[in-house]
Amino acid sequence: MTGYGIGGLVLDVPAKSLPALVEWTLTEAQLGAERLHGSGRDADPLLVLTERACERYGLPVALSDAERLTGRLPDGHKVLKQLDRADWQLTKRGFGPWARIYRPAQGRRRQCVQLCIPSWEALDARTWGHAAQLEPAELARVLGTYAARVMTPCGSTAVTGLELMTALNPPTRASEADETGKRHREHRPGSLGEHPMDCAPCEAPDGHPLLAGLPRFHQRGPDEMLFEEAYDWARELTDAECMQRYLVGIDVNLAFGAAANGAVVGLATPPVHVTNPAFDPALPGSWLVDLSHVDLSRVLVGKQWRRLESALLPSPFTPTGERPEGPAWYATPTVAYALELGYDVAPAEAWVREDKGRFLDGWYKRLRNAYVDTMADLGVGEKLGTREFLEAMDGCKQRDPEMAIVLDAVKSTVKGGIGKLRERARGGGWKPGQPWPALSRPTWRPDIRATVISRARINMHRKMINLAAATGRYPVAVLSDCAVYAADGPSPLHVLPYDADDKTVPGSFRLGVSPGMVKHEGTQTTLWAEAVREKYGEVLNLARYVKTGEVTAKDDGE
Structure with missing residues (x-):
């Protein structure tokens, strides 16, 4: 052999x-x-x-x-x-x-x-x-490159993404030598520790043992359950948008990775329940608060109050983009964004974590470097100008199909690793009522996942309102990290205004290869949008199909 x-x-x-x-x-x-x-x-x-x-x-x-x-x-x-x-x-x-x-x-x-x-x-x-x-x-090159830039794979990319968190931020360390000269294992500050920890009841997904006392078939509402998820929102085109020829999709690079960078999360101590707390944007946790009074028609953009067309924007507080109707549980970044928009908040209760830190920073940096280095292998460098970047992105995956596999694996590692933080009971041999194997891990942390997804959704909304305030352009559909805009031309440059110095709207979408910047996802015609929505209904999220333009039969009604 x-x-x-x-x-x-x-x-x-x-x-x-x-x-x-x-x-x-x-x-x-x-x-x-x-x-x-x-x-x-x-x-x-x-x-x-x-x-x-x-x-x-x-x-x-x-x-x-x-x-x-x-x-x-x-x-x-x-x-x-x-x-x-x-x-x-x-x-x-x-x-x-x-x-x-x-x-x-x-x-x-x-x-x-x-x-x-x-x-x-x-x-x-x-x-x-x-x-x-x-x-x-060839396979050795693919897996070897992934191992060198991320880590040696030890299962699916999701499993590897989770293991990378522990590899970069181990739970224990060797203590100082005692009087006999022997070292002992001790907790390492800044880590999640080596023991699993119960989440707050509002953070527990359906079926969790903490919810065993709920009546059978009980459906928890937003005032009982933290529901921080990515966007899946779409609306009808306005008459003016129907007159434009194209729908252009722009996609945020490594959106969940960028959201993990700098995220302050709870570490190795259980959450503490408090009632009628004063909101602290620096304190990670889950907050029960009514944000239905936040009106997107008048918000602070930067330091100025601006008037916006609220009907053309998704709410930043729900993944469906619908305005909340009353009290609901939110992660800290979501509540902090309400303050940023210029509105007061008054939480009724909260589960907060005093032991906090930027646990995911090292994880983000390693995956960010893996992503950027692999894009460079495909001919897309960090220092390219905007138009050079768009040209380099055109057909980049065909330049080196093996490195294109590595790129997709890196992206899946980010997304899957965050998803694994809230892994639910499933798989062969598991039966309802049995303990969830995932709950034995210190890295089973739905609160950390909620914080990252909250930050990703808020980052997306902040970019959209900055663009709307400066140009009057509003998204017609948003799916996770992809936003679709009507435009007169097929390029992202017909959506994002760049001046002669290659500068665009501050705080909005910027074209480039770095995580948090955007690339061209795809372009379809407005006539295409009218045709597929006539066939499948107005609820169809165009952001899901703007890349290829293909809608399969199984997508009907999604």
Whole structure:
């Protein structure tokens, strides 16, 4: 067998069995990666087994239907017996597409190897594209680049995104030496700690054990449940917009990553319940407050009161863009934005976290650099002018399809990592009433996810009102990080005004490659919009389809 590594490395692999392969990996090949933080641990070696390698080591090339259902080889498989005889163990996940094989650590020496088996659907096409079909050397380049820029993958991109948070911000550190000269493990300030923590009741998703006392089939309203989600809003075009020829979509680069940067979140202590608190925008938490009095027709933009067409803007306080009707739970950034718009707030109660910090800053910086470096590989640099940027973006993924896979994986790592903070009970073998496996993780933190998504939605709204105040342009649809505008021409430059010095409206959308800046998502004609909405209804969110213009039958009524 032949092993392909980073930088064109090629190794002869003499191992004739899987236990021998694991042993060779740790002793002779000495694969792996250095720790990302001094208090963390080195990354375990990752072996990606091709179909030929599976056959060589007695593994099925593909899982059977029953095995796919459980996500693992059945107990008693001959390879599992081989590992057991050689004193190798598997984690509770068993031997699946991402298998972890280990022996208990001896002192500081860790013995662990992870396997990735593409033919078992380890590399999900939704995040890794056609990576599973690549030749071994090409796949080594893709995964090796991802490992060097992000971290060695240890499961899906979502799982890796979550693990990266811990790798960059470990929960413990070595203490100062005691009187005997011995060091002990202690909590590391600024981390989430090593123990799971209960969320506030309003932050718990449906089905959480904290809600076991609610009546059956009870539907919680906004005054019972924190519901911070990304935008999914659309409206009818005005007569003036119908007279314009195009609809232009602009998309925020790495929007959730940009929102994570600088986010102040709760750390390692439980939330504290308070009643009738004075709102503190520097205090992370969840607040029950009535924001229905905020009127978008008159808001502070910068330091000036401005009149806007409120009917043409989504509300910043709900993902649907509908104006709230009464008290509801919001994360701190959402309530702080109401103050920014010039309106007072009076929370009735709150769950706040005094132990706070910018836990995600290092995570953002690493993923930001991975994104920017990979875009540079595709010919899109940070220092390009606006028009040069648009030209460079045109067909960039075709310049290096392998690096395009890495780019999509980096973006999925950001989005999936944030989503994993509120992972719900699901998967093979789990039944209602059983404990959620995710709740045993210190990184199960729906409050942190809510803060990031709140900041992403507020950032989007702030850019939209700055553009509206300066130009009179309003979005016709918004979906998460994509906004669609009517324009006389097909380019984002027909939406965003740039002067001779390459400057645009301060605080609004700016074209560029950095996270938080925007790129061209796609352009369709106004006639196209009228046709698809006539067929599918006015509720159709045009931002979902502006990139390709294709609406499939399953989207009918969405």
